[in-house]
Amino acid sequence: MTTRTKRTLATLVAMSLSFAGLAQAAPITTATPALIGTEQAAAAQSGRVLLEQTLARADVVAGLQARGVSVESARERVAALTDAEAAHVAAQIDQAPAGGDALGVILTIFVILLITDILGFTKVFPFTRTIR
């Protein structure tokens, strides 16, 4: 082997070793391992598995939209709910109390019919008697 060849070979070996050394010193991981979230841990503690219930959340978004909420608002509102809350809203959206001061339509009709019974225009209730 000529000196020139030896020198080239030595250079190549040295470069390879340096490269390998640099590679060893590089950062250990490129991706951060995911941490167990607090909501996830809480769900596990109660025996539930947190699936982020994507389908249930989509149901709630659709449910809100169907009941008059804008698309944007519906998404933002559901994003703020925990898994358990989203499931609850999905199940109870029509039955749960909705504070607003809407005087029940039923009560209004009741009162109206009572008055009309008494006035003699209807005969809905057995306990009423008309004034004439």
Add this chain to the structure above:
Amino acid sequence: MGRLGATRRAPGSRVHLPRRAWLLGATASCLTGGCAVFAEPPQTVALALTPPARLPPRTELRDVPFFPQTPYHCGPAALATVLVHAGLSATPEQLADAVFLPARDGALQTEMLAAARRFGAMAVPLPPQLSALFTDIAAGHAVVVLQNLGLAWVPRWHYAVVVGYDLAARELVLRSGTTERELMGFTLFERTWARGSYWAFVALPPGSLPASAGEVDALQAAIGFERVAPPTQALRAYDSIVQRWPNNLLAGLGQGNARFAGGDLAGAAQAFERVATQHDSAAAWHNLAAVRLRAGDRAAAQLAAERALNRAQNAEPQWLSAATAMLAQTRARP
């Protein structure tokens, strides 16, 4: 036909109108819950027998703002009231976007809590006791309550804000509807409040907790808050829970997660290590391993991951796959 207004008595006729009205009233009342509805409600009775100790006899928070409600918008009005009183920025119009459900002509309780956290508050439900209301008002916290002002079968749901109480006069002061100071006796209040299962909540900036809050309610509020709040705010919420209940595992885990999300690796590791050694929690060991790995300390990460797997195998099988995966990551060669 007889004179105007006179009734014509046919044989076997029914009773006069005045008695009829009494019958109607009794029927309606009995339909709501039997003759028990005429009795005094239980908590009001108990309070009369045993007045709560260590409470000022009367308190009124006169600096609570007043947002007269617009039709069907008692929810946004009540929420704006307590958020502004807590030093946060919110208007009923902004809140209506977050809570009003047009088809129901009102706001759902769950959405009231979620909206409060979106506007920067920890919204914590209170224990279902009148005394809890008094305790928090005495501590300077206005309380949102759900009332059914109608009957059980024809409900009239309403949100109001309790801002004062008077034990001697047996009445509460509320911001309600378009009335700035609504005075309501304990008896009527408890009846309307009981129909909504005694639901009430306090909204406070993170770092503060209601005086009467229970541990579980506070923790659930913080977990919900963490979903939408910046990490520094979520951390304050968890800090306040750990301060009051130092043994709360999930709040400690929350501290670690919030610190990590905020970029404080050392702080996160410290929090997870504290919870892990205090409770031997697989989740805490797992997260400690993850943080150490991220910080570049592979050997320490492996130790934590081994503890996680150990615990998962012995007592917490739900974390077996996560712990196994984490251990593999700490052992993996680049």
